[in-house]
Amino acid sequence: MSNLTQAFHLVLQTDVLLAILLASIYGLVVGSLPGLSATMAVALLVPITFYLSPIAAIATIISASAMAIFSGDIPGALLRIPGTPASAAYTDEAYAMTRKGQPELALGIGLWFSALGGIAGTLSLMLLAPPLADMALNFSTYENFWLAFLGLMCATLVARSSPVKAIASMLLGLLVSCIGIENPAGTPRFTFGVTDLFGGIEVIPALVGVFAVSEVMRAMMSAEPPKMPFRRFGSILKSQWTLTKQYVKPQVRGNIVGIIIGVLPGAGADMAAWVSYSMAKRFSKTPEKFGTGHPEGLIEAGASNNASLASGWVPALLFAIPGDTITAIAIGVLYMKGLNPGPTLFTEQASSMYALYIIFIIANIIMIPLGIIMIRVASRVLRAPRSAIMPVIVLMCAVGTFATGNNLFAVMTVAAFGVIGYVMERNGFPVAAMVLGIIMGTMVEQSLVTSLMKSDGSIIPFFNRPVAAVLAAMTIAALLWPVAAWGWRSMRVATR
Amino acid sequence: MQLSDRVTGLSLVALGGLAAYGGWRLPPFPGQEMGPEVFPMVVGISLALCGAMIAAGVGRSYEDEAEADLARISAEAEADGSTAASHHSKWWELRVLIPPALLLFYYFVVDRLGFLPTAAVIVLIASLALGARARLAIPLAICAPLVVNLIFLKLLRVPLPSGMLPLPWIGLP
Structure with missing residues (x-):
């Protein structure tokens, strides 16, 4: 119990509360601008969190991401352009509602069920994490290796693209993590004599480059989205309680699917929304x-994408495997x-x-x-032209x-x-893979090489410990699954 | 920059091969069988295998499905907005390199020129490239760097290089 009071004490600091509020506003604005994803919002925040206290830093990330996932629904419903990829699955549906003259209903559903989904996800985090932590305390390097490997494989399984390309992307990432002297022997690897590469490729510049700069590059090639018309809204929360009671089953299913997809490494809110939307359609009485x-x-789907956000923290906190x-x-x-x-x-x-759980609940409330x-105010905020926002983003990148390490080389990495x-x-x-x-390269390598050193190069201990064996079986199944699916598919095509 | 699967696949084969070779040439860890060479070799060989599979077109059917979904979502949205894709010259595609080029510009000149002028040039070019009028781009290029500099200096206490344009009267070094 003393932990809980201490946690409240940690959260109820001025800087933490202010961080939650400002990050929430920031998340709402960035998430609602088409083309700027929730991931990009968070990536741009990282340099700032560098200068905050630990709890305030985590609070900014949690609140900004939760808000951005919700507010991606706003341009989706009003303009038929998803603000974040997580809203893409149901943009058509929300826009159809706006055309029927019910934009407040569509946005209200997005808001209300996002908040409920977020709280359900937080509960799952609170319930799942401690028992898993107890189990994980007994893991040795063999189990850690399989777990990290399984995490990497999951990311490739759920990608909405060719699994072979996803695996190749993941391997490219592992190769990038080889650069530098952070390896079992401390030998400079792939540094080509460049001193700046000795420390390896830092994760934050790489993330900012992949998620923010490439987004600005895409904007260079695409047309400016249309302006949002001014609009007056009726009551936003009016019919939500009736809907909550009417659609208990879809909501619970959305939460559960969101939580499961969130826990799977690499599969995030956008995946959760796609799966939940198609599940809703399949199980509906009125498809x-x-x-x-x-x-x-x-x-x-609205409940699902926000639920996945909180449960994504389970593997992240326990095993440093991002959800x-x-x-x-x-x-x-x-x-x-x-x-x-x-x-x-x-x-x-x-x-x-x-404290982290409390922040999640505060953010969702x-x-x-x-x-x-x-x-x-969306119709006013969203009139800001893209040609004013994107240049500032380049500058912030x-x-x-640069600010995270006072190192100009980071700017080169971003580019x-x-x-x-x-x-x-x-x-x-x-790119997510x-x-x-x-991120996981160093950890995978360390657990692999240390395990091999312990076993004198034998691979038997990787399989004869009970938990390691189960994890190994799951990993190999994940690895073979695309092959089997591909074979089955081509057989079906051949017989057709 | 859309390349065929054959090109991307074969370049991955080359990259994987080079990585494995580079790993193999690393000095071993004294007194141990396993060392820093194991991981790059494993990753490099797997990457080369994946590259070969991509070049052979394995897994292409998954992509077609995902692309069809995406196309359905974005097709009508694009049909509404007037797409600027009508007057494609040969150089038009190179616009995409403007953001990374601006970052390289920052890398090379910020220490000499100072943050404010460098940032102003970046914002001005990016904004004009995205189709802003001078009426918007010029005030933005003056204000945005000042605001960013003040945020980093006052809130986060990160001094940015002042270079040729120190502005002590508004609190910038």
């Missing part, structure tokens, strides 16, 4: 109404702030963990009033990454990864 402005799919791209960034921040992820975090820093204000991210995306290579590889 023919989907696409005509029917609330069912919106409820399920999605946002927690991938969060892991970097946790390390930066001395809250190194791992099972001991729950025993030694229990109050910080409770204040989402409702702030979200209502945002919806009402440069200054922000390089912007180009890499852009080229990969254009050719169907999922590469980011995961960069």
